[in-house]
Amino acid sequence: MKNTFGNNLTVTLFGESHGEAIGVVLDGLAHGMEVDTCYIKKLLNARKGLSAVSTPRREEDDFQILSGVFQGKTTGTPLCIVIKNNDTRSGDYALTKDLARPSHADFTAECKYGGFQDYRGGGHFSGRITAPLCAAAGIIIPALLKKGIKIGSHIARIGEIADRDFCDYDTDFDILANKEFAVLDDSKETAMIEKIKDVKAQGDSIGGIVETAVIGLPTGVGEPWFDSVESVLSHAVFSIPGVKGIEFGKGFSFADMVGSLANDSFKNVDGKIVTETNNSGGINGGITNGMPVVFRTVFRPTPTIAKPQNTINIKTKEDAVLQAKGRHDPCIVHRARVVVDSITALALADILVTRYGTDWLSE
Amino acid sequence: MKNTFGNNLTVTLFGESHGEAIGVVLDGLAHGMEVDTCYIKKLLNARKGLSAVSTPRREEDDFQILSGVFQGKTTGTPLCIVIKNNDTRSGDYALTKDLARPSHADFTAECKYGGFQDYRGGGHFSGRITAPLCAAAGIIIPALLKKGIKIGSHIARIGEIADRDFCDYDTDFDILANKEFAVLDDSKETAMIEKIKDVKAQGDSIGGIVETAVIGLPTGVGEPWFDSVESVLSHAVFSIPGVKGIEFGKGFSFADMVGSLANDSFKNVDGKIVTETNNSGGINGGITNGMPVVFRTVFRPTPTIAKPQNTINIKTKEDAVLQAKGRHDPCIVHRARVVVDSITALALADILVTRYGTDWLSE
Amino acid sequence: MKNTFGNNLTVTLFGESHGEAIGVVLDGLAHGMEVDTCYIKKLLNARKGLSAVSTPRREEDDFQILSGVFQGKTTGTPLCIVIKNNDTRSGDYALTKDLARPSHADFTAECKYGGFQDYRGGGHFSGRITAPLCAAAGIIIPALLKKGIKIGSHIARIGEIADRDFCDYDTDFDILANKEFAVLDDSKETAMIEKIKDVKAQGDSIGGIVETAVIGLPTGVGEPWFDSVESVLSHAVFSIPGVKGIEFGKGFSFADMVGSLANDSFKNVDGKIVTETNNSGGINGGITNGMPVVFRTVFRPTPTIAKPQNTINIKTKEDAVLQAKGRHDPCIVHRARVVVDSITALALADILVTRYGTDWLSE
Amino acid sequence: MKNTFGNNLTVTLFGESHGEAIGVVLDGLAHGMEVDTCYIKKLLNARKGLSAVSTPRREEDDFQILSGVFQGKTTGTPLCIVIKNNDTRSGDYALTKDLARPSHADFTAECKYGGFQDYRGGGHFSGRITAPLCAAAGIIIPALLKKGIKIGSHIARIGEIADRDFCDYDTDFDILANKEFAVLDDSKETAMIEKIKDVKAQGDSIGGIVETAVIGLPTGVGEPWFDSVESVLSHAVFSIPGVKGIEFGKGFSFADMVGSLANDSFKNVDGKIVTETNNSGGINGGITNGMPVVFRTVFRPTPTIAKPQNTINIKTKEDAVLQAKGRHDPCIVHRARVVVDSITALALADILVTRYGTDWLSE
DSSP: TTTOOOOOSSEEEEEOSSSSEEEEEEEEETTOOBOHHHHHHHHHHHOOOOGGGGOOOOOOOOOOOOOOOOOOOOOOOOOOEEEEEOSOOOOOHHHHTBBTTTSSSSSHHHHHHHTTTOOGGGGGGGGGHHHHHHHHHHHHHHHHHHHTEEEEEEEEEEETTOOOOOOOOHHHHHHHOOOOEEEEEEHHHHHHHHHHHHHHTOOBBBEEEEEEEEEEETTTOOOGGGGGHHHHOOOOOOSSSTTEEEETGGGGGGGGGGGGHHSSSSSEEETTTEEEEOOTTETTTTEEEEOOOEEEEEOOOOOSSSOEEEEEETTTTEEEEEEHHHHHHEEEESHHEEEHHHHHHHHHHHHHHHHTEEEEEGO | TTEEEEEEEEEEEEOOOTTEEEEEEESSSOOTBOOOOOHHHHHHHHOOOOOOSSOOOOOOOOOEOSEEEEEEEOOOEEEEEEEOSSSSOOOOHHHTTTBBTTSHHHHHHHHTHHHHHGGGGGGGGSSSGGGHHHHHHHHHHHHHHHHOOOEEEEEEEEEEEEEEOSHHHHHHHHHTTSSSOOOSHHHHHHHHHHHHHHHHTTOOOOOOOEEEEEEOOOOOOSSSSSOOOHHHHHHHHSSTTEEEEEEEEEEGGGGGOBHHHHHHHEETTEEEEEOOOTTTTTTTTTOOOOOOOEEEEOOOSOOSSSOOOOETTTOOOEEEEOOOOOOOOSHHHHHHHHHHHHHHHHHHHHHHHHHOOGGGOOO | OOOOOOOEEEEEEEEEETTTTTEEEEEEEOOBBBOOOHHHHHHHHHHHHOOGOOOOOOOOOOOEEOEEETTTTOOOOOOEEEEEEOSOOOOHTTTTBBBTTSSSHHHHHHHHHOOOOOOGGGGGGGGGGGGHHHHHHHHHHHHHHHHOEEEEEEEETTTTOOOOOOSSHHHHHHHHHHHHHHSHHHHHHHHHHHHHHHHHHHOOOEEEEOOOOOOEEOOOOOSGGGGGGGHHHHHHTSSSSSEEEEEETTGGGGGGGBHHHSOOEEEETTTTTEEOOOTTTTTTEEEEOOOOOOEEEEEEOOOOSOOOOOEEEEOOOOOEEEOOOOOSSSSSHHHHHHHHHHHHHHHHHHHHHHOOOOOGGGG | TTEOOOOOSSEEEOTTSSSEEEEEEEEEEOOBOOHHHHHHHHHHHHHHHHHHGSOOOOOOOEEOOOOSETTTOOOOOEEEEEOOOOOOOOOHHHHTTOOOOOTTHHHHHHHHHHTTSSOGGGGGGGGHHHHHHHHHHHHHHHHHTTTTEEEEEEEEEEEEEOOOOOOOOHHHHHHTTTTTOOOOOOOOOOOHHHHHHHHTTOOOOEEEEEEEEEOOOOOOOOOGGGHHHHHHHHHHHHHHHEEEEEETTGGGGGGGGGHHEEEOOOOEEETTTSSSSSTTTTTTTTTEOOOOOEEEEEEEESSSSSSSSEEEEEOOOEEEOOOOSSSSSSSOOOOOHHHHHHHHHHHHHHHHHHHHHTTTTOO
8 A cells, every 4th residue: 555554544745855845644543532742742853863963954843733633632533743844955956966875765766656756855755754753652651651551662782782672661651751862771872873873974874773662562463364463563664765674573593593482471470371481472473472572673774874885776777876975874773763652552442442442542 | 555466467355364264366467377286286285384393284175267267277257266264263263352462463453443353263364365466476487387487485594593594496496396395404403393383382372484486587577666566465465364574685784784795796707788786686777687587585483382371351451360261373474475476476477478468478 | 455355354255156066254253152053054044035036046055164163062173164166057157158248247257257257057157156245244143132223124116016014123033034035015915926936937137125124232333434334334234246336324315305304403302412314324423322223225137137139249249149058146135135135244243353352242 | 444445546535524634545546646736626626515505604615635646647656635724613512512414413422332433424424524535536537437447427306406417428518527517418517506496495305316327437447246336336326425325227217117118238339349228237237237327326315404403412312402513504405415426436436446456557
């Protein structure tokens, strides 16, 4: 469905980086959900990232809710949020607009759209389009919280520097909520920021990993086969620009584990069924087992770098050398964690609403 | 959509491991596609795996096409394939039916279906339901081949034993097509089989990785955002039982790469735009760039093992010890590669048919 | 979605009139729903119609449930029902297979499927494919009944002969449930049957109208815009072969009504909000208002008739005269009422399950 | 899918009558389609209707395209159009906001949205939301025209006054294109306008029928069963507020026709297969046969009238008398014809794009 995601609670994205505006339509919302515009603003700010290690393009991200909210609450009808593009310097792109940025979408967009795409700043492929996604999640995350469902992500890796693992989710989520650079181990935060500054100074960029946990999900949610929780979450997460891999629980480490060590034994603790370990990341057979859902998402280094690169001219097809101008992120991992949280909230809310009915989110 | 996958070319799965029959409905097929029942049979046989290291349950997998084929060609109307269950020994499950197999779907199925699920042999969660998926792919893979699109998977890892990487795709695909145990490096084949026999002897199981490549895809296929090629393929692949991670191109290795080394430079080789490296796995911005699409799928060790395991009784909620009976696979990776190929074919065909129209597959 | 209908409770149809078998997959069912095979059989028999005025092709319609039912209850996983084709006399069609039956789908099928369609007995276009639809509804109708939702249809018109209107729905539904020829006014039954016999004797066919009512639906069900109750029901009903019109409440009579007479005044009767009249057919703004949902469906006369007709040969494109052989229905209205009931039940169940959640039907 | 319509070319509506803005997102568009803002404006003006017989609320309908267009052509990415609400006089509704307008959506909205709906001017149920639909169609209709596909509607009936039938479609479409009040027979135009003025003077409203024809559609378009052309068009058309019935070809007149007179004989005219009559309205078995697709849509009289009406207070549930204020349409049929054209264009374009591929509309 291209730019619409979800079966019953749907998100429709629109907009280009340097066009008039970007936005989102949320449909299938329950009526009577509180809309906290401060919280939405907070998410949008968090998405901008720590300024020292993020793009100098600083959009205000002043959003406007065009529909679906009346007297501070959702009406149940489609909620449209629009964010104007203000800080656009399209001139940056004019000179190099025909030079395909390696590993960016310039070439594939040309192939797909035959030259009619808006090339400025990545157009519809721009990471900027994640801002409306976060705004939409700003409606959903508080509603999930009221249901006891909490989502948190930390920067698990920047380059070779690794954060500590999640320990106590509740406490760790509180730590992360107040961090501009979402690392659990403060000493690693400094090292990561240094690393990013370092690659930036070299005109380069760096990749990393975001680790996400969700606690408080009911058991029995998800479907066998095509709507497994892993299927739906991975579908959503891979739509974030720069994502190239996802793993649940032990993920790729399962490759050399034996079943007797990989399996999560069940036990009854005070009447609640839990597992001894959580190697499965809270999902068995595609369905939640009540343990935290845990997954890790890898982000490639930002493709746009200052270093000169060999490429082609997409119009003439001739070889060329690209020396990128424009304002770029040397790393998107620290900004992306808000986006991962957001799209996780949207995808899970859709699963839950499908299971429990349209009105569930505000019941 | 639960048991239906695809937007325009849809696959609907049904059936339980020990029920009457399992099957699939393929809808949205072009008319006039050749139906090669020998090829379908070949895929189904390949899915059974090398007998020495696979479950002793050996179903004949005699399939019957109930509709959608007339005089050997597709009609364009829904094609239903049914496979009877014959070699069922439900008795194996009667004794332990209330004991949740750790990391299997028994507990989550109970949570979701409230005790009404067919527990025998995993019911609808059984890997056996992948047989109709492969049968459906048996219609699609030859049609893609006629379009010059080839798909191949090898067993990249069993435990710590790694196969060599893909080298020349065409040649390697030919090698794999004729292998019962799909490893490119013969010396690793022996080691892997030994490894599986070894864990089996210990009443245990082992995980692994399947690596898949697709060549011959047109450029410009896929969508930005929610229907990126990665989103659609991961959605499909995570529906295969046992999958816990997927990565495209360099995948998780991107975490500590810098952009200048990670980026794939474009160049013009005899009029064709190619990339120097293929770290992106053939996909930029969610859209194919004409290079091979490459991804790796990790399979957890089979959860059903012979060793005793701590668990709970799903009816009484009391702690218990499970000593599994029944016939199990000590490893599913070598069998799963056919399933990964199949679901990849189905997912890509849907993307292509959406782009080029309903009749494209037989044009 | 071609042969799949529904968002959350989906029906997938497959099969051809003279192929191996026809069938249906129901997905999104609640677990624990009772499956009454006698009731399914009863619906299938009712669909065959009064033998004196129906096609001499009398299929046994022995159905088999392949999946989704365990120990007499739904498991919650896809339920597949298959009905074998036995009484096929394809020879009837061989002679005239290239002559397009006027107003039948032969010519359009040729245009769409390029000659690859199964032409025998109408293939996938055959009214016979409604049998699995009714079988599927045989699972749903009893579940709706437990919720207090009742559906009933009568033959409102055959030719110029009109049945009386619904009077007391509950009583009238009881009358209809036990009728082989579903007319409320017995005197009209005789006249209608005579009419059908008469046109049959002339080698001709006749059209008619089915009127359907649904009582017991909750208020507030349906959606503004694209999933209005009228939109969803009409989508479903127009998929029945032979339907050429549908109207809700006063329908086409609204054309010359004034608002003051057309509007249904609300009033409070013992705490329940009802309307004085029900011209709107229970739906305002696409959403149920608690009054009976009432609609009328017109069926064209069966296109296959014994009289000679001018037509073309679809292979040679030359003009030709068709003298149809084969076994035909002189009227399908009396048979179709079961199909209208069935598809209404399936469409409404999907709307309700979307609103109230997956498990609602068995709660 | 609530406020999204279409499988591959999707329309998503949002907005409330007296909210900030209303709008639409079109997704799945081909790239390179010309965007003629004058034509869009023309459609929006036509939708406002002849001022003498339409609501005194006269919105400027200044629309803004926020995304999806670059240098005057579609990019292929989602196209969002927003229309601000300016001429809102919400005060009109404050006094009577708790009194359910009979046959309007006030009561059902209350049932569905539990009091959180935006009640002003009908909120999301307002006919005003059809303006963005028409704007979206303003992109599609010219593209269909380039393919030789023309759509036209006339006011077939207002009350008991009937227009003449379509005669030569091409000529008649030209006549209608330039009419503010779309009647083919000028003498009937005067009578209809008088009729509307008359009911308006009485504080009442009147219903009517719109007849629509589509010429130039390819043969073989549509699907058997759930995506028959009738199913898809009726689904779309019933989402227009006030529609209570639709019939294709002879529609309800089929009820007392015999097959030999109802059937459309095929014949070969200079190599083209046509039918002698077009009783089927261009559709056999759900699929186009190359003849004009013809259907009639009935609109109920506008429920909002000036005459006092009995009703209830939706908050107190007590009986009440409503004397409606606000600005109303005494008839919507003449305005609705543009909406029927628009939604027909959108629904058909989706069917065509599904069949012929994403890029077809601009090829």
